[in-house]
Amino acid sequence: MDPAISSILFYLFAAMALICACAVVFARNPVTSAMSMALCFAATAALLFGMGAQFLGIIQIIVYAGAILVLFLFVVMMLDIRTEEEDSSFSVFRSLIRMAPGALVAGVLSAMICIAAIKLPGAGDWQNPLCQVCDSMGELCIGQQEAAAAPQGQLPYGGALPRLNPEAAARVLNPAISDSEAAAATSIPDVKLLGQRLFSQYNIAFVILSFALLAGTVGAVALSRKIRKD
Amino acid sequence: MSLFDTIWNWCVDLLHNDIWFYLITTVVKLVLMFAVILAFVVLSVWIERRVAGWIQDRPGPNRAGIPLQLFQRFGSKEKQPLKDLLHFFGIPETCWIAKLCTWLRLDREIPTFGLMQPCLDGGKLFLKQELTPSYVRKVYFTIAPMLVLGPPMVAAAVIPFASSVSTQFGEINMVVANLAIGPLWIFAISGLSVYGLTLAGWSSNSKYPFLGGLRATAQLISYEVAMGLSIIPLLMVFSTLNMQDIVQYQADNGWTLLPLWGEGLSWQRWALMAPLALSFIIFVTCVFAEANRTPFDMAECETDLVGGYHSEYSSMKFASFFMGEYAAMVIGSALVVTLFLGGWSIGFGADAALHSVCSWLAVFCQFIMFLIKLVAFIFFFVWVRWTLPRFRWDQVMKLGWLVFLELAVANIFLTAAVLYFVK
Structure with missing residues (x-):
């Protein structure tokens, strides 16, 4: 797509995600909060789509918007919402006290992300294109290292925003690919890229995480199961 | 140069521009896809009622023709257009043709075999008074039906309805969005319709709709898990997530459930038949549950829940809601046809042969083939509905979590073993 259009869409969906995230906190009705969160997830998925990571985007929708949030809604709906909405004892002081711990945690987390982003080599240089910053992130960007090895003279990225490069992705999947075939690659098979990295380089971490999840599931079942005496 | 030539050249220039070519072809495909889905929603209502009548030994809606009196009203002075027609061709009124026409009620109406019935029902619903109870939560009460009807329409974007055609302007792929993640897109988007059911139940602020909404949520989430796992064996065999590639593979090497040509004839392919058939059974059952159809229509089970989540709607x-349910059924059928029954492929190598004759002819035949398969599967859907009784609520949950989930997971390992040891 045209880089200008994709940039406009990026900022549009980013703004939508931020506004919806704020609505989650500020809405009085818990169901409105949950629905804003769903919209926020959808906007995030749209951002991932825009960067060419279709698989990650669709997983965002299936897992978060389609399953986890529906369970949230399921529980929230069974609460007595009237009392929450008609809470007359609203005072600035009390709401500030309520929000303080959450704001603190969120602030620390976002500060950590900001520091990590600023400390990336080349990030302080305002004139430096984002793609070079992305390059130096190494493993965080699948296929970006290989993009640096792309033929000189042409920018190995689609636009001003950092994005995965189909040509580089094709080279990661098949190192023996010819130059013309790599150049003909139009879409990023990010399912294959992710699978390859997860099941080779990060296989041990992946398996350990799966076992942690399994243990959690078994624990939840064991805790919630009623043992009949009869 | 004539005006016609100027317009023609302008159109050709426009189509030579890549962006305009992409936009125009996409809009045409989009309109076609929407028209097919909406037409099939109406058609499946008709099929449902006719087949229900057939199964229960009654006629079903077989009238609702266009009465000829209508034309008499609008200016025709003659009372009997059929008699006029017979007279025009010189056929005597006692002839067998005339008797046959009278038997078919051609003297009274233009027959539609009851096809007008869903349209008239739609008109009736459109003209009815819209009643919004005073105790509902208005915003969510209004957006809930949209959230049910919208997702199946959007999900249809990745279903291929024919192969591709190369024209002088570029290649036209007969699928609205040729995504690399086809089946996942359908799962994700049609999974969102659960919000519509839940919000409808909650915003009605009334006991039975609320219970219906809760049931719908629990059921849809439970069966989504088994549904997603059940197609993994299929994806292991195809090793692609692109729907057009999946169908192309089936056109070349035999449909998933009918591998009778190409590589499908090898015994290695037939060794895969058992896991694939198992995943077909799991997947089809989950599609029934996801479409909220009997035997899984727990969310609108009249005997326990009045009308379920849509009790307060008019x-x-x-x-x-009604159209959303049928649209989900059409999309579910299209997905089953695409994954298991060869999608648009005609089979037995006919696709490639037709393409070598004329690709537009091939695309047209494939489109017709896709529609035939779709109608056949919708018939199967309806057949099951009017044959099987409804499950009990705990049976539905047990079937989903204790039978299908385990079977689907075991099936993945079975397929992996077959692929590893046989191929």
């Missing part, structure tokens, strides 16, 4: 809002 007029067009109710019609949106």
